Amino acid sequence: MGGVEDEAPxxxxxxLSSKGLVGLSNGSSxxxxxxxxxxxxxxxLSSEGDGEVIGSKGVIKREEFVRIITKALYSLGYKKxxxxxEEESGIPLHSSVVNLFMQQILDGHWDESIVTLNKIGLxxxxxxQAASFLILEQKFFELLDGEKVMDAxxxxxxxxxxxxxxxSRIRELSSRMLxxxxxxxxxxxxxxxxxxxxxxxxxxxxxxxxxxxxxxxRLEHLVEQALVLQREACLFHxxxxxxxxxxxxxxxxxxxxxSRTSQILEAHDDEVWYVQFSHNGKYLASxxxxxSAIIWEVDMNGExxxxxxxxxHQKSVSSVSWSPxxxxxxxxxxxxxxxxWDVSTGTCLQVYEKNGPGLISCAWFPSGKYILSxxxxxxxxxxxxxxxxxxxxxxxxxxxxxxxxITGDGEHMLSICKDNAILYFNKETGDERYIDEDQTITSxxxxxxxxxxxxxxxxxEIHLWNIEGDPKLVGKYRSHKRTRFVIRSCLGGxxxxxxxxxxxxxxxxxxxxxSGDLVEALPGHSxxxxxxxxxxxxxxxxxxxxxxxxxxxWGLKRLNVKYPNVRTNGVHYCNGGELR
Amino acid sequence: MGRLFVTxxxxxxxxxxxxxxxxxxxxxxxxxxxxxxxGRAYLFSKVVNVTTGENEDRQMATGMHTVAxxxxxxxxxxxxxxxxxxxxxxxxxxxxxxxxxxxxxSGPDGNNNNNYWVGNxxxxxxxxxxxx
Numbered sequence: 001m002g003g004v005e006d007e008a009p010x011x012x013x014x015x016l017s018s019k020g021l022v023g024l025s026n027g028s029s030x031x032x033x034x035x036x037x038x039x040x041x042x043x044x045l046s047s048e049g050d051g052e053v054i055g056s057k058g059v060i061k062r063e064e065f066v067r068i069i070t071k072a073l074y075s076l077g078y079k080k081x082x083x084x085x086e087e088e089s090g091i092p093l094h095s096s097v098v099n100l101f102m103q104q105i106l107d108g109h110w111d112e113s114i115v116t117l118n119k120i121g122l123x124x125x126x127x128x129q130a131a132s133f134l135i136l137e138q139k140f141f142e143l144l145d146g147e148k149v150m151d152a153x154x155x156x157x158x159x160x161x162x163x164x165x166x167x168s169r170i171r172e173l174s175s176r177m178l179x180x181x182x183x184x185x186x187x188x189x190x191x192x193x194x195x196x197x198x199x200x201x202x203x204x205x206x207x208x209x210x211x212x213x214x215x216x217x218r219l220e221h222l223v224e225q226a227l228v229l230q231r232e233a234c235l236f237h238x239x240x241x242x243x244x245x246x247x248x249x250x251x252x253x254x255x256x257x258x259s260r261t262s263q264i265l266e267a268h269d270d271e272v273w274y275v276q277f278s279h280n281g282k283y284l285a286s287x288x289x290x291x292s293a294i295i296w297e298v299d300m301n302g303e304x305x306x307x308x309x310x311x312x313h314q315k316s317v318s319s320v321s322w323s324p325x326x327x328x329x330x331x332x333x334x335x336x337x338x339x340x341w342d343v344s345t346g347t348c349l350q351v352y353e354k355n356g357p358g359l360i361s362c363a364w365f366p367s368g369k370y371i372l373s374x375x376x377x378x379x380x381x382x383x384x385x386x387x388x389x390x391x392x393x394x395x396x397x398x399x400x401x402x403x404x405x406i407t408g409d410g411e412h413m414l415s416i417c418k419d420n421a422i423l424y425f426n427k428e429t430g431d432e433r434y435i436d437e438d439q440t441i442t443s444x445x446x447x448x449x450x451x452x453x454x455x456x457x458x459x460x461e462i463h464l465w466n467i468e469g470d471p472k473l474v475g476k477y478r479s480h481k482r483t484r485f486v487i488r489s490c491l492g493g494x495x496x497x498x499x500x501x502x503x504x505x506x507x508x509x510x511x512x513x514x515s516g517d518l519v520e521a522l523p524g525h526s527x528x529x530x531x532x533x534x535x536x537x538x539x540x541x542x543x544x545x546x547x548x549x550x551x552x553x554w555g556l557k558r559l560n561v562k563y564p565n566v567r568t569n570g571v572h573y574c575n576g577g578e579l580r
Numbered sequence: 581m582g583r584l585f586v587t588x589x590x591x592x593x594x595x596x597x598x599x600x601x602x603x604x605x606x607x608x609x610x611x612x613x614x615x616x617x618x619g620r621a622y623l624f625s626k627v628v629n630v631t632t633g634e635n636e637d638r639q640m641a642t643g644m645h646t647v648a649x650x651x652x653x654x655x656x657x658x659x660x661x662x663x664x665x666x667x668x669x670x671x672x673x674x675x676x677x678x679x680x681x682x683x684x685x686s687g688p689d690g691n692n693n694n695n696y697w698v699g700n701x702x703x704x705x706x707x708x709x710x711x712x
Contacts, residue, residue, distance in 0.1 A: 483631040484653045485582030
């Protein structure tokens with residue numbers, strides 16, 4: 001409605017019928033109710049070029065668009081602007097019938113409001129009935145509050161009961177008559193009534209179709225939806241949502257992906273097979289073929305240094321597992337024993353082993369009071385912290401080289417039970433489900449929320465399963481190389497939007513989780529990358545463990561970052577983005 | 581190099597002569613009537629713990645085939661070949677199957693069977709560096 005149209009003579013205007021104009025508001029947001037000038041406003045003739053749809057795609061109806069903006073203005077408290085928009089556009093927020101209905105609700109004219117409700121022309125009789133019930137319920141409460149008990153009883157018997165099929169609700173209302181609320185001062189009571197009537201309008205809004213009453217915050221919802229869709233479509237989104245703007249379409253660059261080596265950790269004497277950040281992101285644990293594990297501490301600047309070197313295993317250390325509170329760490333020797341360590345002191349608190357079979361995997365029970373381990377005889381064992389065997393599950397529960405996970409609620413265990421299947425086992429009920437793959441499974445990991453399962457396969461594919469309810473394959477990722485070794489992958493980044501994996505070609509691979517697109521292949525290591533771990537507390541920090549005996553810490557590419565190019569405490573600092 | 585991923589077989593098994601990595605089961609033999617330059621070879625419906633080389637066309641006694649050499653994951657030694665494509669109709673049954681050269685493996689026939697009947701206690705070293 002440009003200035004030219006505003007100048008148009010009155011003859012060119014036509015009166016707007018209230019028919020077909022369905023109102024949209026809930027009365028609680030301060031827009032004018034009843035007798036609004038908008039009912040009499042004229043709408044420009046279609047010959048004036050005022051099309052019914054706007055936007056380049058032709059999918060936005062002008063009338064709906066204007067109404068939603070008007071609604072947003074009232075909701076934001078810009079009452080004058082809302083009124084002005086209604087007048088200038090000739091598109092009222094709601095029809096005179098809806099206006100009248102809302103005013104009757106706020107004034108407490110219950111019987112008239114039900115008559116008006118029926119005039120709105122709602123197609124669904126159930127909605128009319130449910131709305132009528134809400135109105136009559138309000139009438140009932142206000143009569144009780146005004147100590148008009150007989151009138152309240154009459155309303156309950158003759159008006160509410162015929163409408164309501166829920167007998168328990170009728171009984172509930174009847175019981176209110178026996179224990180009515182205490183007296184309220186009249187002025188205070190008026191405030192309470194007005195407030196409760198506004199609340200009633202909100203309830204009615206949820207019930208009535210959006211064409212009659214536009215839902216609260218509809219514009220905000222649409223804009224949020226657009227931003228979320230843009231975020232999800234953005235391959236590189238790995239920053240906080242507060243950085244998103246409405247002024248332009250959202251695109252993150254690759255700068256949000258940790259793709260620069262910020263540190264090289266060189267304290268192991270042999271291949272590094274496993275890395276895992278603690279839940280709080282303050283520590284990193286690594287396990288090596290040199291029979292040791294190392295706890296690294298992450299300082300405030302995101303730099304890592306050795307906290308403890310853990311020695312004692314007689315064989316290569318294949319994996320580690322952080323306790324739920326990050327105060328203790330389990331390490332597992334290859335078909336040997338599991339050791340429990342105190343993170344603060346680096347002392348070994350307990351050794352878990354069995355005569356005969358060796359231990360091949362380890363995991364914490366979510367309570368932190370028990371530990372689980374897979375054994376080479378294909379059973380799974382549960383110990384208390386003092387090393388007493390609490391429970392054992394015999395039979396084909398695990399394989400020789402196998403991972404073991406337990407869900408966050410402590411109910412289910414996951415283990416590779418045969419070459420191409422993962423056993424999803426309820427330890428309380430004994431129920432067993434299988435997640436079947438076509439290929440041999442080499443490793444797997446569970447997401448923090450226990451909803452997603454990442455499975456590495458022999459055929460150089462990684463599969464993502466949603467295991468809520470019936471397991472469902474939701475993603476496939478390929479490009480990395482795996483021919484001989486156990487290569488591990490992980491979920492990570494903001495909202496676990498990315499998947500990272502090691503690879504036998506010495507690179508770290510990163511995919512966008514929902515699209516499956518390869519985002520980065522990071523060179524730098526000089527041997528196979530066996531394992532990766534994304535810092536749960538820092539979406540811009542990734543660790544990778546390699547056969548080249550090093551762990552690389554990957555961060556964001558930044559210009560003019562100056563680190564001392566020295567080696568201290570097993571750490572090699574990398575200057576800028578030069579060292580990949 | 582790396583923590584080897586090896587599948588552990590149970591039953592009468594053929595293992596790599598050099599590093600004892602499990603390669604195939606006696607029950608998966610399709611035919612013993614194969615030959616290589618080095619002597620007898622067996623056709624298996626399924627083999628494990630091998631990596632596959634590049635595809636190449638080879639003229640064999642039974643016609644043209646597209647094959648790829650297969651290598652033991654434990655020590656990297658060549659143990660046979662895999663048939664990717666058989667160009668003649670009568671040879672199509674070979675596709676997807678693998679031939680292992682008998683002299684490259686230890687296994688049930690011609691030896692004391694008990695030596696090659698392996699159960700749960702079968703074990704392969706964690707790193708190929710140990711087994712090379």
